[in-house]
Amino acid sequence: xxxxxxxxxxxxxxxxxxxxxxxxxxxxxxxxxxxxxxxxxxxxxxxxxxxxxxxxxxxxxxxxxxxxxxxxxxxxxxxxxxxxxxxxxxxxxxxxxxxxxxxxxxxxxxxxxxxxxxxxxxxxxxxxxxxxxx
Ligand SMILES: [Fe+2]
Ligand SMILES: [Fe+2]
Numbered sequence: 001x002x003x004x005x006x007x008x009x010x011x012x013x014x015x016x017x018x019x020x021x022x023x024x025x026x027x028x029x030x031x032x033x034x035x036x037x038x039x040x041x042x043x044x045x046x047x048x049x050x051x052x053x054x055x056x057x058x059x060x061x062x063x064x065x066x067x068x069x070x071x072x073x074x075x076x077x078x079x080x081x082x083x084x085x086x087x088x089x090x091x092x093x094x095x096x097x098x099x100x101x102x103x104x105x106x107x108x109x110x111x112x113x114x115x116x117x118x119x120x121x122x123x124x125x126x127x128x129x130x131x132x133x134x
Contacts (some may be wrong), residue, residue, distance in 0.1 A: 011126030
């Protein structure tokens with residue numbers, strides 16, 4: 001199942017939207033790997049995704065600090081809980097390899113994050129920022 005970027009995910013903050021698109025692209029790359037490439041490619045995709053997501057969260061957190069966003073603490077807590085789940089997944093992958101379980105769990109986590117985080121938490125932040133960012 002592909003995750004698609006659509007207008008309902010747009011926050012209106014260009015840099016954040018760009019990063020969300022990049023993340024969704026990599027998640028799709030992971031989901032769509034052919035069976036015989038999973039073993040070698042999942043590691044690369046997970047590593048890239050991990051780095052990219054951390055960078056993305058920092059981008060959002062820096063913007064929130066800069067513009068004194070009142071819900072900064074709870075938004076940051078959501079990012080941290082995502083990263084905790086992600087590193088558990090990564091450890092499991094390092095131990096067991098590219099099992100179907102890991103692919104599935106990564107996908108589920110990604111879908112959950114997109115639906116719940118971008119649509120609610122990021123969009124709420126973006127609504128606050130909209131007229132503050134030129
Ligand atoms: Fe966020
Ligand atoms: Fe985000």
